[in-house]
Amino acid sequence: QQQVKQSPQSLIVQKGGISIINCAYENTAFDYFPWYQQFPGKGPALLIAIRPDVSEKKEGRFTISFNKSAKQFSLHIMDSQPGDSATYFCAAISNFGNEKLTFGTGTRLTIIP
Amino acid sequence: DGGITQSPKYLFRKEGQNVTLSCEQNLNHDAMYWYRQDPGQGLRLIYYSQIVNDFQKGDIAEGYSVSREKKESFPLTVTSAQKNPTAFYLCASSMNGNSGANVLTFGAGSRLTVL
Numbered sequence: 001q002q003q004v005k006q007s008p009q010s011l012i013v014q015k016g017g018i019s020i021i022n023c024a025y026e027n028t029a030f031d032y033f034p035w036y037q038q039f040p041g042k043g044p045a046l047l048i049a050i051r052p053d054v055s056e057k058k059e060g061r062f063t064i065s066f067n068k069s070a071k072q073f074s075l076h077i078m079d080s081q082p083g084d085s086a087t088y089f090c091a092a093i094s095n096f097g098n099e100k101l102t103f104g105t106g107t108r109l110t111i112i113p
Numbered sequence: 114d115g116g117i118t119q120s121p122k123y124l125f126r127k128e129g130q131n132v133t134l135s136c137e138q139n140l141n142h143d144a145m146y147w148y149r150q151d152p153g154q155g156l157r158l159i160y161y162s163q164i165v166n167d168f169q170k171g172d173i174a175e176g177y178s179v180s181r182e183k184k185e186s187f188p189l190t191v192t193s194a195q196k197n198p199t200a201f202y203l204c205a206s207s208m209n210g211n212s213g214a215n216v217l218t219f220g221a222g223s224r225l226t227v228l
Contacts, residue, residue: 034216043117043203043219044156089156093216100146101217105155 004092006104013111019077021107023090026071030092034101035064035075038087047088048075080111115140117220119204124225126191126198134189134223136204143209145187146217149173150201159202162187163209191225199227 005024013019023033034049050057050064050073057064063076077084090104117138126132138145147159158171162181176195181187187206191198201224205217 032216036219041201041222041224043119043205043221044217045219046216049216100158100161103156108153 004090004102004104006090006107008107009105010108011110013077013080013109015080015082015111015113017080017111019075019080019084019109019111021075021088021090021109022072023074023092023104024070024072025092025102027092027094027102028071029094029096030102031095032093033064033066033073034091034093035062036089036091036103038089038106040086044087044089077109080109082111082113085109085111117204117206117218119202119220119223122221122223124223126225126227128227129193131190131192132225134191134202134204134225136187136189136220137185138187138204138206138218138220139185140206140218141184142206142218143184144207145181146205146207147171147177147179147187147189148203148205150203150222156203159189198225200225 007022035047036044037047038044048059048062052068061078066073088107091101093099093101120135144163146161148156157173159177160179162168168181178190201222203222204220207217
């Protein structure tokens with residue numbers, strides 16, 4: 001019940017296209033959903049996050065869409081650029097206090113010219 | 114600048130040797146974590162500590178040990194009992210409390226290679 005399932009495992013998108021990464025969860029106690037971006041040889045960095053009381057959050061070219069009834073959320077990268085090539089992890093955490101993040105398995109995104 | 118410092122960035126070890134990876138944070142975070150990442154794999158939790166002088170095993174603690182004597186420091190020792198220690202090791206920290214506070218800040222990682 002603690003799992004977060006992420007797909008696809010890898011994704012190749014042409015420059016200027018839309019990259020879409022999907023995550024699904026089972027635990028209805030999860031109430032905060034961050035996305036992390038990791039470049040090769042670096043630690044992951046927080047990219048964007050959402051709470052389930054909103055259906056969408058946008059920051060620049062990055063948008064999280066959230067479907068509470070389906071227990072799914074996704075990351076959309078508009079106008080994808082070669083600099084967006086990285087591994088992306090979705091995650092989730094509950095509000096019980098002092099809980100740990102549950103990570104998805106990651107998506108390796110490659111943007112080709 | 115506030116952040117997490119991991120050292121060394123690259124480390125080579127002979128089989129049978131213990132090695133210790135350093136992790137220091139100046140974010141005044143209560144909780145600290147160690148993750149292991151293998152090529153093309155996700156993040157697996159080794160150990161975590163939510164308060165000084167206390168720590169708990171994560172999903173893959175066998176062959177590893179930690180200490181938390183100071184709030185700022187959470188060193189990880191990879192012992193000779195760890196059968197396949199070659200990996201990228203990530204240290205992270207967070208505040209304790211409600212969900213938004215528990216979002217992790219990561220260090221830059223340490224890459225351990227066993228020769």
